[in-house]
Amino acid sequence: MQSISPETIFRGNHAWQKSLPHITKITKSPLILGRGIHTNNLRNKIFNDLKSQNLKVYSANLQFDCCYEDISRIKSSILKNNNDCVIAAGGGKVLDSGKYIAESLNIHCITVPLSASTCAGWTALSNIYTKDGQFIKDVALRSCPKILVYDHKFIQTAPSRTLASGIADALAKWYESSITSSTINDGLVQQAIQISRVLRDQLLIDGGKAFKGHFENNPSWRNTVEACGLTAGLVGGIGGEKCRTAAAHAIHNAITQIITPNKFLHGELVGVGLLLQLRLEEMKNNNKLADQSIKQLLVLMKELNLPTTIAQLGINVFENNNLEKIAEFTCRDNSEIHFLPFEIDKRDIVELISNFEKQKIKI
Numbered sequence: 001m002q003s004i005s006p007e008t009i010f011r012g013n014h015a016w017q018k019s020l021p022h023i024t025k026i027t028k029s030p031l032i033l034g035r036g037i038h039t040n041n042l043r044n045k046i047f048n049d050l051k052s053q054n055l056k057v058y059s060a061n062l063q064f065d066c067c068y069e070d071i072s073r074i075k076s077s078i079l080k081n082n083n084d085c086v087i088a089a090g091g092g093k094v095l096d097s098g099k100y101i102a103e104s105l106n107i108h109c110i111t112v113p114l115s116a117s118t119c120a121g122w123t124a125l126s127n128i129y130t131k132d133g134q135f136i137k138d139v140a141l142r143s144c145p146k147i148l149v150y151d152h153k154f155i156q157t158a159p160s161r162t163l164a165s166g167i168a169d170a171l172a173k174w175y176e177s178s179i180t181s182s183t184i185n186d187g188l189v190q191q192a193i194q195i196s197r198v199l200r201d202q203l204l205i206d207g208g209k210a211f212k213g214h215f216e217n218n219p220s221w222r223n224t225v226e227a228c229g230l231t232a233g234l235v236g237g238i239g240g241e242k243c244r245t246a247a248a249h250a251i252h253n254a255i256t257q258i259i260t261p262n263k264f265l266h267g268e269l270v271g272v273g274l275l276l277q278l279r280l281e282e283m284k285n286n287n288k289l290a291d292q293s294i295k296q297l298l299v300l301m302k303e304l305n306l307p308t309t310i311a312q313l314g315i316n317v318f319e320n321n322n323l324e325k326i327a328e329f330t331c332r333d334n335s336e337i338h339f340l341p342f343e344i345d346k347r348d349i350v351e352l353i354s355n356f357e358k359q360k361i362k363i
């Protein structure tokens with residue numbers, strides 16, 4: 001069974017307003033799930049709009065992350081309130097928690113992304129972390145959300161850093177799926193990989209303009225936020241679990257194991273992971289195009305103020321055994337790194353990262 005997309009999608013300016021008559025058909029008592037204080041105003045608007053439709057509306061916030069502690073606390077309050085739907089309004093962690101909770105209670109999930117930082121509003125997947133933000137695992141869900149509301153007016157309110165992060169995460173789709181899945185003899189997977197290539201090209205063309213330009217009447221901004229929040233999800237939906245992530249996400253997952261005072265966004269870590277993946281392809285697979293890809297990506301990443309080394313993520317890999325910890329987690333048994341078409345072990349990762357961080361390899 002494969003769930004390709006949300007059942008209904010509302011997109012563009014005022015998508016939220018347009019979705020209201022549909023939302024009231026599927027829920028009488030929703031719980032609005034959120035997290036950060038900077039999205040409070042939007043969630044209050046969502047709350048009041050639903051209340052004025054005579055729904056019995058509740059709200060709850062994640063305290064930490066998409067973690068089992070928050071998940072079980074929110075599940076109990078849903079059972080107590082008798083909510084019939086979760087409306088997850090926020091970034092990737094909120095959307096992932098909402099989808100996971102709704103599925104485990106067999107109620108509908110409506111996703112309302114409040115930034116373009118990920119495609120979590122679309123996918124049938126939740127990433128689970130510890131409450132300190134360390135990646136544990138990803139969980140495949142039975143279906144994509146019932147309704148996805150991608151309101152551009154909401155997305156416009158998000159900090160530009162979230163857009164940069166979304167661009168890095170969406171770019172990774174092509175580099176990861178093309179290396180892990182290009183030998184799979186399945187038309188849908190091949191077509192998904194081709195969509196991810198077009199997605200990458202569009203981000204290389206429009207990403208910089210979207211980041212700098214103003215939202216209103218800026219087609220680059222519209223194309224870019226939809227590429228990050230919608231098309232990236234579609235690639236995952238069509239490609240299914242065979243259209244896999246690879247080293248960029250495996251390295252992201254490993255970097256989250258090092259707890260740092262400053263939190264970085266998912267795509268910010270994936271972007272660094274992507275540069276490392278390309279160096280790994282050059283080192284282990286003799287990929288002559290990797291260096292060109294790195295140079296091309298670096299131009300855009302610098303324009304977007306994205307970190308390009310692990311040091312810029314606030315981690316010194318040469319302290320506290322950090323390098324060994326990252327290498328260990330990257331190469332653990334069920335890591336995505338093993339979807340690469342060549343063998344990788346811990347020594348390769350230690351060599352790769354130490355050269356990369358020492359800038360022996362020029363980036």
Ligand SMILES: [Zn+2]
Binds near residue numbers: 169249266270
């Ligand atoms: Zn990702």
